[in-house]
Amino acid sequence: xxxxxxxxxxxxxxxxxxxxxxxxxxxxxxxxxxxxxxxxxxxxxxxxxxxxxxxxxxxxxxxxxxxxxxxxxxxxxxxxxxxxxxxxxxxxxxxxxxxxxxxxxxxxxxxxxxxxxxxxxxxxxxxxxxxxxxxxxxxxxxxxxxxxxxxxxxxxxxxxxxxxxxxxxxxxxxxxxxxxxxxxxxxxxxxxx
Amino acid sequence: xxxxxxxxxxxxxxxxxxxxxxxxxxxxxxxxxxxxxxxxxxxxxxxxxxxxxxxxxxxxxxxxxxxxxxxxxxxxxxxxxxxxxxxxxxxxxxxxxxxxxxxxxxxxxxxxxxxxxxxxxxxxxxxxxxxxxxxxxxxxxxxxxxxxxxxxxxxxxxxxxxxxxxxxxxxxxxxxxxxxxxxxxxxxxxxxxxxxxxxxxxxxxxxxxxxxxxxxxxxxxxxxxxxxxxxxxxxxxxxxxxxxxxx
Numbered sequence: 390x391x392x393x394x395x396x397x398x399x400x401x402x403x404x405x406x407x408x409x410x411x412x413x414x415x416x417x418x419x420x421x422x423x424x425x426x427x428x429x430x431x432x433x434x435x436x437x438x439x440x441x442x443x444x445x446x447x448x449x450x451x452x453x454x455x456x457x458x459x460x461x462x463x464x465x466x467x468x469x470x471x472x473x474x475x476x477x478x479x480x481x482x483x484x485x486x487x488x489x490x491x492x493x494x495x496x497x498x499x500x501x502x503x504x505x506x507x508x509x510x511x512x513x514x515x516x517x518x519x520x521x522x523x524x525x526x527x528x529x530x531x532x533x534x535x536x537x538x539x540x541x542x543x544x545x546x547x548x549x550x551x552x553x554x555x556x557x558x559x560x561x562x563x564x565x566x567x568x569x570x571x572x573x574x575x576x577x578x579x580x581x582x
Numbered sequence: 583x584x585x586x587x588x589x590x591x592x593x594x595x596x597x598x599x600x601x602x603x604x605x606x607x608x609x610x611x612x613x614x615x616x617x618x619x620x621x622x623x624x625x626x627x628x629x630x631x632x633x634x635x636x637x638x639x640x641x642x643x644x645x646x647x648x649x650x651x652x653x654x655x656x657x658x659x660x661x662x663x664x665x666x667x668x669x670x671x672x673x674x675x676x677x678x679x680x681x682x683x684x685x686x687x688x689x690x691x692x693x694x695x696x697x698x699x700x701x702x703x704x705x706x707x708x709x710x711x712x713x714x715x716x717x718x719x720x721x722x723x724x725x726x727x728x729x730x731x732x733x734x735x736x737x738x739x740x741x742x743x744x745x746x747x748x749x750x751x752x753x754x755x756x757x758x759x760x761x762x763x764x765x766x767x768x769x770x771x772x773x774x775x776x777x778x779x780x781x782x783x784x785x786x787x788x789x790x791x792x793x794x795x796x797x798x799x800x801x802x803x804x805x806x807x808x809x810x811x812x813x814x815x816x817x818x819x820x821x822x823x824x825x826x827x828x829x
Contacts, residue, residue: 397714399716400714400731401729401731401741401743403741403743403793403795404731404741404795407739407741407795407796408733408735408739408741409658411735411738411739411797412658413658413733413735414653414658414659415735416733416735417652417653417656417658418649418653418658421648421649421652421653422649425643425644425648425649425652426641426642426643426644427641429641429642429643429644429648430639430640430641430642431636431639433642434639434640434642439645442644443644443645443648446644446648446652447648447651447652447655450652450656451652451655451656454656462793465633469633469637472633472636472637473633473636476636477601480601502638502639502640503635503638503639514637516634516637517634517637517638520634520635520637520638521638524635524638535635536635538597538600538602539600539631539632539635539636540635540636540639542600542601542602543602544597544602544603544604545597545602546604560597563596563597563600564596567596567599567600567628567631568596570631570634570635571627571628571630571631573634574627574630574631574634
């Protein structure tokens with residue numbers, strides 16, 4: 390039990406969000422600093438354009454601030470909530486700008502990043518390590534399909550056209566991959582904190 | 583709702599969870615989920631897979647100055663705030679009102695209990711990043727059951743996390759009497775002069791867990807701690823802020 394000088398870095402995510410929503414500049418700054426790397430990372434991975442990614446990251450924090458009232462701790466962590474906002478904005482931006490959200494080269498590069506297992510990543514988050522391993526074990530075509538759908542927001546039809554496969558095959562690949570990845574979550578609700 | 587409806591939903595559940603299902607199919611699926619808790623739970627679980635995929639993306643530092651640009655856009659830059667107090671106050675008021683409905687359905691209710699005493703305002707306590715109070719919530723048997731944070735800025739706020747552990751590991755150590763059942767609980771700030779201020783009411787789940795936050799005036803010179811109360815007024819836990827006095 391103590392007071393004064395408590396580093397804002399120790400304040401729970403939900404408390405920082407609550408503090409930012411009250412309009413406190415110091416808390417807002419701490420909130421942005423805590424999550425900007427994650428938010429910008431998602432944006433740049435999807436849009437592959439630093440300027441656009443920065444715009445998306447900025448919009449993400451604006452939305453978080455304006456919609457803090459709909460955040461519900463029972464439906465996931467602040468980190469997951471922010472990540473979803475950033476991802477939705479990034480996917481919308483790509484859909485508005487390009488017919489094909491990803492080039493074959495970028496897809497291969499992202500698959501390499503997703504499958505890579507640097508030691509510090511594995512140690513940082515056990516759930517993420519399990520998910521990463523599960524993605525790495527997927528057949529290549531299923532991994533491509535689930536990354537195109539889950540990261541780039543490509544529809545099954547877009548995936549079928551991109552891969553030159555029937556629509557039903559694209560749907561099956563997504564569904565099969567998701568089924569395999571679902572098993573690594575275990576019986577408990579997964580979170581990323 | 584029929585089994586066939588559920589089968590149709592399950593056929594597109596993965597695409598729905600990943601947000602890639604085209605409009606009309608999406609509308610049909612959502613309409614079905616509104617009526618079918620089992621399918622809703624199925625899709626929610628698949629959504630976690632999507633969240634898990636995003637968590638695999640590596641973080642990346644944005645360009646220098648990003649954080650300042652964000653706080654500027656939000657009108658929360660410290661220097662800008664000094665020049666535009668009215669604008670910020672109105673934005674803050676809206677945020678505070680909105681916040682009142684945000685954290686799991688709690689309701690903010692402020693009621694002064696005990697001897698009447700005007701709230702003490704300390705000019706030195708407002709807007710300071712150094713004034714955050716933190717304490718453990720201790721059950722009557724001194725077992726930690728949560729934490730409370732109280733921020734004496736302007737506006738101030740209170741946040742607490744609670745885990746009474748009705749059915750969790752170690753709950754047996756608290757004996758068969760246990761705690762009152764899940765339901766409404768209240769947070770009351772305690773003052774050094776013996777008065778108290780009830781700052782909010784919120785709900786715990788069946789396991790006795792919950793989070794809650796609310797705008798609240800927190801005067802660091804006069805606040806001494808907090809009490810978590812059951813609906814019947816009994817004390818579930820207390821917290822004591824170790825505050826240096828007469829600074």
